[in-house]
Amino acid sequence: MRPERRLAVRALRAAPGVLAAFAALLIALAVPPSARAWCRMTTSQLPAPFGMCPTGIPLEWHRPCSRYNIFADGSRTLPLATVRTIFETSFSQWESIDCTGVTVDGMPNLEAHLSASASQCDASAYVTGGANVSTIVFVQDWAARDYDSSAYAVTTVWHSTRTGEIYDVDMEINEDGHTYADCPAATGCADGRVDLQNVITHEAGHYFGLAHTPITTAAMFASSVAGEVGKRTLKPDDVEGFCTVYPPGHFDGVACNDTPRGGATLTCGAVDEGCGCSAVGAGTSTSALVGFALLALTGVVGARRRTRRAV
Ligand SMILES: [Zn+2]
Structure with missing residues (x-):
């Protein structure tokens, strides 16, 4: 998730006559004509045109339960107990969706369990044919990881390029450029700190395979103001997406x-040096496009690939 940018607002103040039409155009572009706005992450590594969903095979879990572990160092500003509670609360927003009215009766029955064991892995990695951990890590060396410097977090979804099945998900949270807090639910934070629950609720949507939506109030909208708490709760667009997939x-x-x-x-x-298929993106911070090229070169398209979402 990225910070919301305000440059367009200042431009409107400078020249209201000319830019009023531009603003109307932006609004028209931001609200798709279809009621369906949500998108799914896919096997495609190419960015989708604005307002459109990516092509490719949609990503989804093929089993109802998964497990993730928080890295041992935790957060530099929040106690581990608070971090754990925030993750539990954020994931439960999705796990407790009642799809009644969207599909048929009942609950989706998809669970992500927060393990009691601390992860010892501080990077996003997936080992083909070996043991794995879905790790959650608060990152102090964000710049060294070659991510968007302004991003709040990056969620990497490792998956089968053949079926779209999600194998493993890692979350890296940018504590180099941002300070996280458990902001008051009623007011949020006004001091520049970032509400962790607001961010993790969004990242949890990626964990389950959802991509960004153009609906600005939805949890799966790509950006938010630092102290915002509005995306702690799911909106109808988020619910419809989740209930359609699961x-x-x-x-x-x-x-x-x-x-x-x-x-x-x-x-x-x-890293499994023998098979050649785990060399790509295994714990490195190569870009998605670079990863795609290497996959093609090593001839293992169809094995697995990660899709990174810098929210
Ligand atoms: Zn995102």
Whole structure:
């Protein structure tokens, strides 16, 4: 999730006559004619044109339960107990969606469990054929990771390029450029601190495979003001997206097993040098486009690839 930019507002004040029409155009572009605004993350590495969803195979979990671990160092400003509570609350927004009225009766029955064990992996990584950990890490060396410097967080979704099945998800939270807080629910923060729950509710949407929406009030909108708390709660667009991907009964008869693919570990794991398929993006911060090129060169398209979402 990125900070909201305010430059357009200042420009409107400078020349209201000319820019009024421009503002009307922006509004028209921001509100799609269709009621369906939400999008899904896909296997495509190419950015979608504004207002359109990406092409490719949609990403989704193929099993109802998964597990994630918070890195041992936690946050530099928030106690670990507070961080854990915020993550539980943020994920529960999605897990407790009642799809009644959107599809049929019942709950989606999709669960992401916060493990009691601290992750020892401070980077996004996926090891094909080996044990894995979905790690949540507060990052102090953001610049060294080659991400958008203004981003609040980056969620990496590792998946099958053949089926779109989500294998593993890692979240990196930018504590280099931002200070996180548990802001008052009624007012938010007005001192420049970022509300962690506001950000994590959004990132949890990526965890489940949703992409950005043009609906500005929705949790899956791409940017927010630092102290905003409005995206702590899901909006109808978020709910419709989630309930469409994971309708009630979707996982009926599928056992709940949150063990990571390939087995559980708390460390990033060694890169599998032998198969050549795990060299790409395995714990590095190469860009998505670079990763795609390397995948093509090594001939392992179809193995797995990560889709990074800098919200
Ligand atoms: Zn995002």
